[in-house]
Amino acid sequence: xxxxxxxxxxxxxxxxxxxxxxxxxxxxxxxxxxxxxxxxxxxxxxxxxxxxxxxxxxxxxxxxxxxxxxxxxxxxxxxxxxxxxxxxxxxxxxxxxxxxxxxxxxxxxxxxxxxxxxxxxxxxxxxxxxxxxxxxxxxxxxxxxxxxxxxxxxxxxxxxxxxxxxxxxxxxxxxxxxxxxxxxxxxxxxxxxxxxxxxxxxxxxxxxxxxxxxxxxxxxxxxxxxxxxxxxxxxxxxxxxxxxxxxxxxxxxxxxxxxxxxxxxxxxxxxxxxxxxxxxxxxxxxxxxxxxxxxxxxxxxxxxxxxxxxxxxxxxxxxxxxxxxxxxxxxxxxxxxxxxxxxxxxxxxxxxxxxxxxxxxxxxxxxxxxxxxxxxxxxxxxxxxxxxxxxxxxxxxxxxxxxxxxxxxxxxxxxxxxxxxxxxxxxxxxxxxxxxxxxxxxxxxxxxxxxxxxxxxxxxxxxxxxxxxxxx
Amino acid sequence: xxxxxxxxxxxxxxxxxxxxxxxxxxxxxxxxxxxxxxxxxxxxxxxxxxxxxxxxxxxxxxxxxxxxxxxxxxxxxxxxxxxxxxxxxxxxxxxxxxxxxxxxxxxxxxxxxxxxxxxxxxxxxxxxxxxxxxxxxxxxxxxxxxxxxxxxxxxxxxxxxxxxxxxxxxxxxxxxxxxxxxxxxxxxxxxxxxxxxxxxxxxxxxxxxxxxxxxxxxxxxxxxxxxxxxxxxxxxxxxxxxxxxxxxxxxxxxxxxxxxxxxxxxxxxxxxxxxxxxxxxxxxxxxxxxxxxxxxxxxxxxxxxxxxxxxxxxxxxxxxxxxxxxxxxxxxxxxxxxxxxxxxxxxxxxxxxxxxxxxxxxxxxxxxxxxxxxxxxxxxxxxxxxxxxxxxxxxxxxxxxxxxxxxxxxxxxxxxxxxxxxxxxxxxxxxxxxxxxxxxxxxxxxxxxxxxxxxxxxxxxxxxxxxxxxxxxxxxxxxxxxxxxxxxxxxxxx
Numbered sequence: 007x008x009x010x011x012x013x014x015x016x017x018x019x020x021x022x023x024x025x026x027x028x029x030x031x032x033x034x035x036x037x038x039x040x041x042x043x044x045x046x047x048x049x050x051x052x053x054x055x056x057x058x059x060x061x062x063x064x065x066x067x068x069x070x071x072x073x074x075x076x077x078x079x080x081x082x083x084x085x086x087x088x089x090x091x092x093x094x095x096x097x098x099x100x101x102x103x104x105x106x107x108x109x110x111x112x113x114x115x116x117x118x119x120x121x122x123x124x125x126x127x128x129x130x131x132x133x134x135x136x137x138x139x140x141x142x143x144x145x146x147x148x149x150x151x152x153x154x155x156x157x158x159x160x161x162x163x164x165x166x167x168x169x170x171x172x173x174x175x176x177x178x179x180x181x182x183x184x185x186x187x188x189x190x191x192x193x194x195x196x197x198x199x200x201x202x203x204x205x206x207x208x209x210x211x212x213x214x215x216x217x218x219x220x221x222x223x224x225x226x227x228x229x230x231x232x233x234x235x236x237x238x239x240x241x242x243x244x245x246x247x248x249x250x251x252x253x254x255x256x257x258x259x260x261x262x263x264x265x266x267x268x269x270x271x272x273x274x275x276x277x278x279x280x281x282x283x284x285x286x287x288x289x290x291x292x293x294x295x296x297x298x299x300x301x302x303x304x305x306x307x308x309x310x311x312x313x314x315x316x317x318x319x320x321x322x323x324x325x326x327x328x329x330x331x332x333x334x335x336x337x338x339x340x341x342x343x344x345x346x347x348x349x350x351x352x353x354x355x356x357x358x359x360x361x362x363x364x365x366x367x368x369x370x371x372x373x374x375x376x377x378x379x380x381x382x383x384x385x386x387x388x389x390x391x392x393x394x395x396x397x398x399x400x401x402x403x404x405x406x407x408x409x410x411x412x413x414x415x416x417x418x419x420x421x422x423x424x425x426x427x428x429x430x431x432x433x434x435x436x437x438x439x440x441x442x443x444x445x446x447x448x449x450x451x452x453x454x455x456x457x458x459x460x461x462x463x464x465x466x467x468x469x470x471x472x473x474x475x476x477x478x
Numbered sequence: 479x480x481x482x483x484x485x486x487x488x489x490x491x492x493x494x495x496x497x498x499x500x501x502x503x504x505x506x507x508x509x510x511x512x513x514x515x516x517x518x519x520x521x522x523x524x525x526x527x528x529x530x531x532x533x534x535x536x537x538x539x540x541x542x543x544x545x546x547x548x549x550x551x552x553x554x555x556x557x558x559x560x561x562x563x564x565x566x567x568x569x570x571x572x573x574x575x576x577x578x579x580x581x582x583x584x585x586x587x588x589x590x591x592x593x594x595x596x597x598x599x600x601x602x603x604x605x606x607x608x609x610x611x612x613x614x615x616x617x618x619x620x621x622x623x624x625x626x627x628x629x630x631x632x633x634x635x636x637x638x639x640x641x642x643x644x645x646x647x648x649x650x651x652x653x654x655x656x657x658x659x660x661x662x663x664x665x666x667x668x669x670x671x672x673x674x675x676x677x678x679x680x681x682x683x684x685x686x687x688x689x690x691x692x693x694x695x696x697x698x699x700x701x702x703x704x705x706x707x708x709x710x711x712x713x714x715x716x717x718x719x720x721x722x723x724x725x726x727x728x729x730x731x732x733x734x735x736x737x738x739x740x741x742x743x744x745x746x747x748x749x750x751x752x753x754x755x756x757x758x759x760x761x762x763x764x765x766x767x768x769x770x771x772x773x774x775x776x777x778x779x780x781x782x783x784x785x786x787x788x789x790x791x792x793x794x795x796x797x798x799x800x801x802x803x804x805x806x807x808x809x810x811x812x813x814x815x816x817x818x819x820x821x822x823x824x825x826x827x828x829x830x831x832x833x834x835x836x837x838x839x840x841x842x843x844x845x846x847x848x849x850x851x852x853x854x855x856x857x858x859x860x861x862x863x864x865x866x867x868x869x870x871x872x873x874x875x876x877x878x879x880x881x882x883x884x885x886x887x888x889x890x891x892x893x894x895x896x897x898x899x900x901x902x903x904x905x906x907x908x909x910x911x912x913x914x915x916x917x918x919x920x921x922x923x924x925x926x927x928x929x930x931x932x933x934x935x936x937x938x939x940x941x942x943x944x945x946x947x948x949x950x951x952x953x954x955x956x957x958x959x960x961x962x963x964x965x966x967x968x969x970x971x972x
Contacts, residue, residue, distance in 0.1 A: 379624055384650075385617040394613075394657075401661045409661075413654035420650055424627070424643060432631050432639055462617070466550040 009067055012074045013126075015055045015082065019119050022047040023112060030108035037108045044111035045093055048118065052086035055079055070190055071129035073258075077475045078126045080327070081254045085125065088246045088334055089118045091450055095345060096239030098444045102351055103237065105151050113150075114243065117143035121251035128262070130179045130189040133255055137175075137219070140248060141168050147243065148236045160235025167228045168218070175215025181208035194263035206270045212259065213274055219252040222312060223281035226305050233301035238353065241297055242341040245304045246334045253330055256315060257323055261477045268318045275316035280411050282309030287419040296344060296355050299422065300337075303381060306419055307333050313412055314396045317403045324472045325395035331468065332392040332461070339377035339454035342447055346370060349439050357426060362435025371430050373455040380458045382423040383416045388461035395469075483532075484542050484557045487525055487567065488605050491574070494518025495597040498590055512578065515593040519575040519600065526571040533564055535951050538959035540610060540673060548614075556671060557608040561956030565807060565949060566607040566727075566734055569814045572938075573726045574600045576931045577719040580822055585633055585717055592633055592719075595625040599723060606731050612660045612670040612739075619695075619731060620653055626724065634715040641708075641715035648708040652698030659691035663743075675743055679967060682746050689747035692739055699732035702792060703762040706785045713781035714834070718825030721777065725784050725817035730810045733791045737803060741795065742960060745967045748796065755796040756886050762789030763893030770900045776824045776834050779904055780817060783860060786893060787813045793890060794875035797882045798964060803957045805874025808949055812859065812867035812942065819856040819935040823849070826928055827908075830921050836904065841913030846923040850909050852932045857905045859939045861898040866943035 026040050026047075033039075060083070064075035093114055100106040120140030127133035145168070149161030183189050185204045186197035214225060221229035233241045260271060286306025293299040311333070314326030347354045364371040380389035393416065400409045461468075494515060501511045534541060543558035559567065577596055585592050602625070605618030623646055631642035664670050667678050680688065698705045709729075713721045741748050763786050770782035787809065794806030826849060827842075828834055843850045859866035862873075872894060879887035913919070924932070942949055 384624060385620045390617075390620075394661075397657065398661050398664070401658065402665050406658065406662075409658050410655070413657060414651070417647060417651045417654060421643070421647060424646060427627075428631060428639055428643070431628065432642075465548065469549065469552075 009065055012059055014058055015051045016122050019051050023115050026112050037106050040108045041111050044115055048086050048090040052083050055082050070192055071132045072126045073128035081125045081250055082122050085121050085247055085250050089114055092243045094446045095450050099239045099345055103151055113143045113147050124251045125254045128191045147240045148232055150240060151237045156235035160232045163228055164232045171215045171218035174211050178208045178211025191262045209264060209271055216252055216256055217278055220249050220308050221305055222278045222308050223285040230298045230301040234295055234298045238344055245337050250330055272316055275312055276408055279309045279312035279316055283412050283415040287415040290422045294357055296357055310396050313400055313408055317399050320478050321399040323477055324475055325399045327472050328395050328468055329392045332388045335454050335457050336377055336380050336389060338450055342451035343374045345447055346443050347439055357429055360430045361433040363430045365435040366438035373451050375427055376455050376459055378423045378427055382420040386462040388458040391465055482544050483529060484608050485544055488601055490522050491518055491597040491600040495594040498594050511590050511593055515578050515597055516575055519578055523571040523575055526568045538956045553613045554611060556610040558610045561953040562737055563607045565811055566730055567604055569811055570603045570727050573818055576934060577722050579927050579931050581719050582927055595629050599625040603727050610672045616657060616660055623649055629720040630712055630716045633717040638715045641711040644708045645712040648698055652695040655691040656695035659688045680743060685744040685747035689744040696732040696735045700788045702758045703765055710778050710781040714777045718821055721821040722818040726814040729788055733810050736795050741964055745964045749968050752796045755792055759789045759793035760886055760889045763890050767893050767896035774836055776836055780820045784817055790872060790875050793879060797878040799878040800958055801874045802878030804950055804953055805871050807953050809871025812871050815935050815939050816856050816859045816868060819932060822931060823853045836907050839908040840911040842918055843909045845921050848924045852936060855936050857901050861901040867939050870946045
């Protein structure tokens with residue numbers, strides 16, 4: 007086994023989890039130090055991934071069940087960095103709710119480990135293993151604020167529905183195994199010629215399971231409740247990190263074994279995409295809670311990422327990856343603002359709580375303004391370019407209907423983003439919020455805002471990085 | 479040309495805005511903020527005048543072209559001007575400082591932010607008129623929504639939220655289809671560079687749909703009947719400076735887009751859809767003029783008159799004749815000056831009496847005579863009296879229309895008559911008549927800055943009315959070249 011160094015990141019992170027668990031058991035009041043070590047672990051893992059695996063040719067390990075290529079390395083780095091930032095900016099929030107415990111960083115680390123396995127999986131079993139590892143950690147994270155009814159409800163809801171979708175997914179796996187006699191993606195791709203329709207059933211079940219994980223319509227019902235109920239820092243984690251992993255599996259699963267069946271799954275993806283874009287945009291209009299609103303908004307954004315995947319081309323995959331990357335930055339900006347809305351140790355999360363924010367907090371509100379316009383996809387902000395790349399690849403495949411529906415739903419979505427801006431800028435002010443924020447929180451807001459605002463100056467850089475992703 | 483003069487024109491206002499961010503908004507510093515903004519916009523104005531001097535009127539090729547790689551292998555940042563665009567740039571740089579001078583009275587809160595919004599707006603507006611790449615154009619075209627939304631929403635009148643939303647969503651809805659069309663053009667021809675597209679041409683079978691997609695965007699922005707309904711709302715609720723920018727420049731983006739893109743890129747589709755444009759234009763001219771007659775709110779009346787005037791512009795553009803397009807451009811410039819001035823005039827009385835209703839006023843000619851004189855000049859210019867710039871444009875457009883389609887021209891001429899009716903009636907009701915409202919006696923005549931801005935607008939209005947040569951000389955070659963290529967491609971495809 008001379009390629010073992012390629013999974014050093016995973017090995018390192020699992021050893022660290024074990025070490026931190028032991029440390030947490032034996033050392034008292036160790037939550038702060040574990041928090042810091044976890045940050046370090048995430049960062050080091052990202053560095054290892056960057057150094058060891060980013061620039062190598064695609065390699066498979068363990069009887070072809072794990073694949074290390076540019077896509078997996080890139081997505082892993084994004085996952086690790088996103089988790090790093092989440093951990094970095096959530097400490098104050100956790101302290102306020104007195105849930106600054108050792109379990110929190112360890113759970114995040116284990117879910118990240120699960121995601122890294124998912125991202126690298128080239129085999130249905132490995133993929134399922136990673137998925138369950140990350141999901142189990144996420145259930146606990148959702149209920150992390152267990153004194154609050156809503157948080158427990160969120161976790162339970164997430165658990166029950168997620169278990170259901172995992173069941174569907176496993177059923178799909180077994181169908182595919184039954185008809186191709188293999189769980190390996192590469193083997194499946196050579197085996198399925200005989201029984202196309204039976205395999206399509208398997209694909210559909212697996213797609214349902216995956217669509218559930220990324221909360222695409224019509225498998226989105228859990229998202230608003232779970233996002234609203236979970237602690238805000240966990241919601242931030244939910245809206246970004248698991249979606250990267252699930253999207254990578256989406257790409258790998260559809261494009262490696264089943265590219266030849268594109269006629270079968272393309273329609274499903276187009277439907278998922280259109281339904282998510284439209285439903286997310288329309289349902290968000292009536293929301294009063296910011297976390298619920300961002301849940302619907304993330305549903306709608308996932309619709310755009312799926313539109314890129316539905317094209318069946320390399321450009322489409324790349325545009326989806328770009329979309330997710332930019333979406334993560336925007337989301338980070340949004341949640342940084344949300345985490346700053348604190349007054350007398352109470353966090354506010356209703357839209358009306360933003361009323362007149364611009365008078366007391368001009369900088370905070372201008373950042374949120376930029377983030378919101380970017381989420382709405384108005385040029386010259388980064389969100390526009392994300393959508394632009396998606397529609398460019400969609401129109402390349404002459405899928406005009408998808409493009410037009412997508413763009414029309416941006417207009418609908420613009421309405422609710424504008425509503426937040428309206429409340430922030432046009433309405434009367436309320437009491438001001440605390441101003442002594444965590445340095446990291448301020449930094450993450452500033453950096454994400456500047457990235458969004460200045461993206462148009464260097465748009466080529468991200469494309470250059472992403473254009474090395476080559477699946478087909 | 480090594481010095482990137484167009485990029486500096488585009489960027490300069492934003493740099494000024496950046497400075498303003500760091501200017502403290504304490505009460506004693508409000509003057510400083512205003513001077514910073516004014517200085518920036520004036521520098522920009524003189525730069526654009528210098529540009530006009532450097533501009534070569536004898537060629538229709540694009541000048542001062544800058545071409546940089548922007549998104550590698552996909553889009554170049556390309557800007558350049560020809561005779562069609564330069565006048566709009568000068569109009570923009572001319573109107574912006576006047577807007578900034580006029581904020582004195584109308585904007586009381588958050589002056590800094592207001593000035594920043596106006597300067598950023600200027601960047602986007604100049605960008606629209608310079609860009610020679612469809613994506614860059616779209617970028618500037620759409621980006622202008624953000625500052626305008628904020629200008630209407632934060633500093634607007636009572637129904638500002640409704641108007642801001644309506645403005646934003648209407649224009650966004652119109653524009654998204656244009657984005658689809660732009661990306662389609664990229665995949666059909668392999669480029670979004672306007673100059674290359676002029677040479678390559680777009681296959682006839684695609685043109686109709688693409689034309690419609692562009693039309694959906696420009697029609698909303700122009701605005702043409704029946705999608706004009708956002709304009710009266712936006713105008714009425716926007717602060718004076720916002721209305722001025724909206725009427726004087728934002729509406730011209732669409733007219734410019736029709737000439738540059740609809741005619742230039744899709745000639746055979748333009749030929750097909752000319753009857754549609756004629757119909758909508760005539761309806762706009764007559765219908766909205768009649769609506770304007772009924773208005774009780776001064777700003778609303780001028781807003782509807784804008785729709786009617788833009789009806790003339792679209793009519794003129796699609797006659798596809800030298801006089802018609804020249805007339806349209808002069809009409810747009812003239813309307814830019816005159817509608818800006820009219821909104822400022824309304825702003826002047828609004829600041830004093832806090833009412834835009836015509837019924838509030840009457841018989842103020844003896845109280846504020848200077849105002850009455852200047853208002854008179856612009857009223858007459860708006861109805862197209864010979865000797866004002868409004869006449870030149872309308873005359874050329876109608877002349878071209880008579881050549882092309884007698885019925886349309888006759889109907890449009892009716893619009894001129896109704897236009898004269900509502901403008902003169904407005905003037906009569908506001909300025910003349912009996913002084914019923916005794917409050918009006920307290921009104922003070924124009925102060926220095928108001929008199930200055932209005933005079934600044936009156937001079938070119940009259941000057942170009944008597945002597946439109948400089949304008950026509952600038953645009954002549956570009957337009958005749960545009961028409962030649964247009965006719966050539968239409969004929970060759972038949």
